[in-house]
Amino acid sequence: MGIGATAGVAAVGGIALNAQASSDRSSGQAASASDALVFDPDAYTRLTTSVTGTDGSTHSVTYHFWKALTYVADPVDEKYQSLNVSVPVEIDGTAVDASDAPILFANSVGGYMPSSVADATGIGGGGMGGGMPGGGAPSGAPSASASAPGANGNTNATGGALSTNQLLALAAGYVVVEPGARGRTLENSAGEYYGTAPAAIVDLKAAVRYVRFNKGRIPGDTDRIVSAGTSAGGALSALLGASGDSPLYEKYLSELGAADASDAIFATGAWCPITDLEHADGAYEWNWGANAAQSTGKVVDQTVSKELRAQFAEYQAALRLRGLNGFGPLTARNYDAYLLEQYLQPSATRYLAALSDSDRAAYLAKNTFITWKNGRASFAWDDYLTHVGARKKTTPAFDAFDLSAGENNEFGAGTTESRHFTAYSAENDTTGLSTRRIAADIPEKLRLMNPMYHLVEKVNGRRSKHWWIRLGASDTDTSHVVSANLAAAAAGLGDKVNHLYYWDKGHGANDDPGDFIAWIAKVTGHKARK
Template identity: 65%
Template sequence: MGIGAGVGVAAAGGIALTANASGTGGTSGSTSSDALVFDKDDYTELTETIADAAGTDHEVVYHFYKPRDYVTVPSDDTHQSLVVSVPVKIDGKAVDARNAPIVLANAVGAYMPSSVAEATGVGQAALEMGDLMTGGGGTGGVNGMVNLAKLALVAGYVAVEPGTRGRSLADSSGAHYGMAPAVIVDLKAAVRYVKFNKGRIPGNTDRVVSTGTSAGGAVSALLGASGDSPRYDKYLKAVGAADASDAIFATGAWCPITDLEHADGAYEFNWGALVTQSTGKAVDQTVSKALQSQFAEYQASLKLKGLNGFGTLTARNYDQYLLETYLQPSATTCLAALSESERTAYLAKNTFLTWSGGKATFTWDDYLTHVAKRKKTAPAFDAFDLSAGENNEFGTATTKARHFTAYSLKNDTTGVTGKRLESDLPELLDLMNPMYFLGKRNSGRSRHWWIRLGTSDTDTSHVISANLAAAAHHLGDDVSHEFYWDQGHATNADPGDFLTWVAKVCGYRR
């Protein structure tokens, strides 16, 4: 099917709302057909040497299932397909993967498209960066992120890598079709494909674990929070998704950039005291303070309680919460792992930090001085000049970028004349926000959460992942949320621990 073929009537974000596939929908109104039946015999047996999370090489024999569409009405030939890799032997020992967890490893970054169309083996999902606002060629990894598809395979799990649409995509007429909520619709459709093929696709389809980083971490968290929500039904029907559940068992999210309509305020709360960007540009303090006030109101409205009995999280105590719950423990873990001479040298260089009784302590202000500079301007996500990637993500088929907060619309510098946000945006913002679904106590959500980010990551606010963890914890979910000391954006410093956690929560033994 060529680009734009059979897509139907374009709606917000360029998403089609009229499917033309054969077949009838189930309770969700999605489409399933023979085209979505997984052929378990259509594989190539490959042998690769793959390093595990500890760096030890292993000979892995696996079955590789070439790219196949996971919907019956794909928007193009490149993005809405997935590949499957199933371990057969590891170091000569047979592996029975019939009950293994299925790791759904997305390659999303910056809400751009990703593809497995050219994949000839495991771990080859490609993030298509190109020109971040206009699209184009070029592929690359997610800021050096470890390859969880390969690590899952060498651990004996089944690896599924889905391609997804993204904000740079346009058809031959110039109409955009990869903006919100395309990426989450695609991931849900991929999960539905996997579950629709229970008994045919290798692995335990009741133990799907999602992974992703940055924007990929955001949509991984969203996939976990929004499982089986009927709010996506019309979009899933439009693409011809399988008639099956899209709920996942566990969620892995690294530095998730999410809760976008509140992300500007959260960013200024976290980094507002850093008045200079990494580029050397000064940050408008009037804007920063206004956004901090917005954050205080939003945080109060959540009525979230922190982990470890901290109490209700507010703008007044959140810095102390981050210090006690994440930052100081992260520094402690890092310093405790050093040799005595290495630790002595680090402490001599970083005198703001006190090491006593095997614990690291410091103040919030000293921590910010240690980080020194922020990456983004104010606002960080809904830019006044519509230049942020998130402005593009909330565009439409015919509008490249839009404001999605009232504050930035009011302060627009591009000549936008509207006084109110466009009417479709409230729904799109909900559909892209895991906090919305956690706030609604969505019954189909993941019950297991692994969330990580670096303490020096100024691409986002620490509040975003901490709120996500607190919201899931408040619902009684199993939450593992930690920070990596002195690490930046897209870091994954403990992939081995993650894979062990997957086996534990899934109840899997090889």
Template identity: 75%
Template sequence: MGIGATAGVAAAGGFALSANASGKSAAKSSDALVFDKDGYTELTTTITDADGHDKEVVYHFWKAITYVTNPVDEKYQSLKVSVPVKIDGKAVDATDAPIVFANSVGGYMPSSVADATGVGGGMTGAPTGGASGSATPSASASSSSGTGEVQSGGNAMLNGQGEMVNLGKLGLAAGYVVVEPGARGRTLTDSDGNYYGTAPAAIVDLKAAVRYVRANKGVIPGDTDRIVSTGTSAGGALSSLLGASGDSRVYDSYLKELGAAEASDAIFATGAWCPITDLEHADGAYEWNWGTNVTQSTGKAVDQAVSKELRSQFAEYQASLRLRGLNGFGPLTARNYDEYMVKQYLEPSATKYLTDLSDSDRASYLAANTFITWSGGRATFSWADFLTHVGARKKTTPAFDAFDLSTGENNEFGKDKTQARHFTAYSLKNDTTGATGKRLESDIPEKLNLMNPMYHLKEHNPSRSKHWWIRLGTKDSDTSLTISANLAAAVADLGDDVNHLYYWDEGHGSNIDPADFITWIAKVTGYKKRATK
């Protein structure tokens, strides 16, 4: 019987468990993964909701629940649960409320809730800023030292005023149940120097956490069939992957080894902000998008010969996807993607931005940005002028699989005592570190599939999420703008509901429409209003 075939069972237990990374075998226990419904602390907090109103929220809080029976590291393989019981003095019944499953992964780094003392806080580590005004770094913007440092990111976003946005808190203030899982990450090493948080550890952990929640249907508060995942940057990639790979059996051996609950790991809806994903094709996509722009660190254009070769790889990959653009655009290719981006996303984004400004502010902005033609309440411009407007790119080339193995993504594919490895044949061929071998290591292709939502969408996974909310800033050069556009096109081609747009002039980690997202959750889940009594 496949692990993913028994959605909604009461609890896991009674099946054989393998040894964990330390060689210790976990004992069988029929109730090890049963949620303790009475094990909460009642807390009161004031939350500024998605509409900017302060709300007093009384909620029940469960801290640091280990979600597998055979954890490699409980510090990371645990989750916390927050359930509203009273908002502004009115009792709330969250029995059937949607569950916001908010991961806080940033940079594919470890994420822990072990010391959390309430909703939306207590994460070890802190988000880092960047030249783009980012709240969350991409993996390649982070240190790849094997120190076990923790990066909080998936819930750390910035609104249009530079203020932090925490979707866990906003979900709680809306009357939703909030589950915040920890997960292993790429920098974790054991006492022997072995890396135990590299791919596919993070997605396996998040799937195990979803299984824990769904295995406790009827015990844990909330509608376990209406789980809505959220995440930003690498956390956005993992949220996308959760949505695309629901109940895929390619993870079964990993989940069994951890002693994950025998339940479904499919989620209902996916929220992904600036997802750093499709890693094996990200270098080509990045060069197609930003190849002619200078880099922030040097002020010079990157090696154009390398950039050209990578752009050629993108063209081949894009053709192989056989995607069609939204709104009847037709086949998406490297030759017409610039037109698609401008018409489908960038001009509408700029138009909304300018429309929302006062007359005087709009006039000032247009005077400072003469590449935009403003006529009839609509902004128009060329792709080339847009690239000039964005200016410097954040990353060198290759942006993800660096020739010198220096990126966080190289670390993400580390193994055993090897901190970083190549995951594309092109970068291996051009390696500058003296790495031996002419072929990628044999486990890399499988791990790339395990980490890429596009793989599962190409397979038409029937248990994927059918509702998608995808966002990216137009000035986000942590990745290519085509990455999320391809993701949106892929799910739309499968007939799924997709809500995808770009934030004008925003950088990495932005979330300027959180109120709309909170409303969207209610809409797609059918949870029309908070139940009060």
């Protein structure tokens, strides 16, 4: 994430940034506690940056930047419960009016860790944490899909992808809001964890309410908010879209003094979402159970893997989802065929078609499992799994028997750092817990954290109706069925879904950021800047 608005040039994720701190105007002061939720239109800094688009063109963008605005009246931790706002006012020397532009609401959460904008020096700046640019396949512990920590403890391995989206949005004339949020590792002096579930989604909802509450003061169309996030941030983006205005969150928002406004958003962008956590272990084993683990080079315990696959089959049947493009009911028995037909073979086809004849021939010679005929790629599921290779995580991947996964920490409470959130892992706990049952509050927290609850079990009419979902075809941080189920659930409700996989790419890939920016203009009806 760390594209810092400091002197010099940085190139991350295909975006070159030359941020001149041309702060020739800085007016207004931070709002006092009494009017903390009223946005001050004059309290900005004027900045100029260079943005290199996906076509290689370079654009000079001057924008107004509001830094670290606290978005709730009674914050638990202002360092994380604040947001930045960036509004373009001049692009390539031409004045821009962003008063009716879409608002890109881009979170930088990774691994369900805390995310702060307090130290940011401009759009996509230092306070948003660090990590690899989009397209990478980050290494790291199998906990919450996090890689090495970046600034402010944020471990988002895909910040470059998010910064790419944010900068391109700014250059397209959109308003960009970057919210911080509490995360699972935050601990107070009493040893209590105050950023575990559902803190992150509650904070993001409060930030949306702040933006909508300030309609007419914050530039941009507050009815056209488009969220974006990657990995755990992608999960939260999807949850934000699915759960708009759900009463389940009201008591948590009231405790924070959130603004009296809607928290529904218009459209959702989610890259490799780590979500549906209570069913993620089974989905992961269904997908990657036969692949050796990276950490050991050996196949995981097949008894555990088989039991989890059986759980997935039962869950998938209960969902009663139908595949896109008339595929029919999605079951554990036919999901491999569906993934091949709907996502994987089209992904390989797009990749190979874009290569030169010589490069394509070389790739096919190296990857003989692919049949290339009449401009289309085809292959078998088992050969595809062999092509991907070792799986990122051991088993169970998310609710570890020894409570070592980041997701165990996400469901911690009080002074208890980590807890089980599935009955299966609680029953098979290896840490010596006195009771092998999940805690009484876990079912509610799972509902609060799972977008599928709002799309399948209790359908939310205030959900986002437009979905942009992306995943790397070689991403073993999660199961392919997680994002595919999310897409199928939304499409089954009549929502517009744009979902595809990036061939040979890992966790956090963002191969088509320009298309995402164009998609925002299309679904919001915004007239793109010429």
